[in-house]
Amino acid sequence: MFLEMVKKRNPELIDFAVSLHQRGIILPDTYVIDLDKIKENAEKMVKKADSLGIELYFMTKQIGRNPKIAETIIEAGIKKAVVVDFREAEIMMENNIPIGNVGHLVQLPTHFIKKIIIYGVDYITVYSMEKLRQVNRVAEELNIKQKIMLRIIDDNDSLYPGQYGGFQLDKLREKLKTMRSFEYCEIAGLTSFPCILYDKDIKDFKLTHNVQTLLKAKKMMENNGFNIVDMNVPSATSIKTLPLIEEIQGTQGEPGHALSGTSPMHADIELEEKPAYVYVSEISHNSSNSAFVFGGGYYARGNLENVLIDKEGKRTQSKVKPFPSDNIDYYLEINGKQTVGATAIMAARTQIFVTRSQVALVKGLNSNNPELVGIYTSQGRKLERN
Structure with missing residues (x-):
């Protein structure tokens, strides 16, 4: 259900994430996070918390201990x-x-x-x-x-x-x-x-x-x-x-998952906080009647189910097969053969700090001025790239 929520409530994020991958700007196993949505979600939460006299401390482990995200949340009032x-x-x-x-x-x-x-x-x-x-x-x-x-x-x-x-x-x-x-x-x-x-x-x-x-x-x-x-x-x-x-x-x-609109309830119901990230991978190869995408960002409790495949603008959807938590997620298996090199977009609850993933921060999606802010490790350290 998380993927359906992103498609419905933040489709611009999917489009830009696909573009970043297909232009070679990001590699597979990258979480793309919408900074503007994080800020909007935090601002709404602050307003409600202030009305009730509740103090908020923000948690960043779910989205990669990222200092830029932390600065954005502070600007929003937490x-x-x-x-x-x-x-x-x-x-x-x-x-x-x-x-x-x-x-x-x-x-x-x-x-x-x-x-x-x-x-x-x-x-x-x-x-x-x-x-x-x-x-x-x-x-x-x-x-x-x-x-x-x-x-x-x-x-x-x-x-x-x-x-x-x-x-x-x-x-x-x-x-x-x-x-x-x-x-x-x-x-x-x-x-x-x-x-x-x-x-x-x-x-x-x-x-x-x-x-x-x-x-x-x-x-x-x-x-x-x-x-x-x-x-x-x-x-x-x-x-x-x-x-x-x-x-x-x-x-x-x-607040942790609510800042990115990815708590368990957000998968079932349209709450005030909107989804703020997707996971980007790529079709690596086919074997038997399955396709395999690059892994590294799998979280066993994330309830990952669906994957959107984009081949140069043509989109289809498939299912991610259950993955045993006692194995390393070198690849994730999805139903049906797919085109090698096509973009794979997924959305599920995660804990980025326990993954091998990279994190791409983006902004300007809703103003038709999308911009890549930077690419970071799963531990919040910025990567320098040409």
Whole structure:
């Protein structure tokens, strides 16, 4: 459905992406991202969030940790980033992008804490007393009071593999006295992930058990003298979910996929945010009754289904065959034989930072003045090309 949404809501992006490939300006395995649409989506989100008193931190991992995109989002009104890990923090710091939250999904390495505190960040999220001690020690050395966000978990919470960790709710109370002793850490926020998830069966959002966990932790800590100012309740942050964030006492959201109009709900329903990227490949060869396109950008949870084939302006459509996630995506297989060298356009949810892809930023599509802004790695570093 993502491809159909792009065809319907941003067809100029497809046309320009095809043109870039067929002129040899971009190679296969390139995501083409519409900067103007990213900005429009962010501006709409800021307007809604401001009306509800919700602070937004933008996340760029999905679209390649790109500093140019970050600058565009800042221009739209979301002033600070949430970085998924220390590598993303490095990219933002190298490009002077303000950071609002670090450590949420990936904790800070010991020898990176000093760098991030010196750089300046609203919140450092911690999972353990050990990490809290480390932050307090560095903050004391620098004579800086650092705001801290605790990640809270409970046995019945929704947690993804590879993302486990946090303060166990039933053991939190016994740690509060020690937490108060850390003079250079101001514990002012709580978070969990995911708090809100899209249910495809009912085509609406549901709260996870994580929300109950956070509200219990907030009450406990406030009853014990802590001033919990911020409740960070991420996952699926969009114009559609902002009222839900307010309803569950959330003060912060972290838009990621909604900035590019590619959350799961965007595939089913025309929401306010419009699709802002496509994936470009090329027919490499045919074998038996299938064609194979160059891979490198496949994301197993992206629900990739359809592919548009463009042979010098003549367009057809086919299906992408399911790809086993335990293999490397050297190629993706599609139904039917195709013309070698033809352009292949796909659209699905992705996490560009875990791919081998390149990223081409474009603008001016809706003003009939399309322009390639630059080509970047999947980690946000600009490539110099003739």
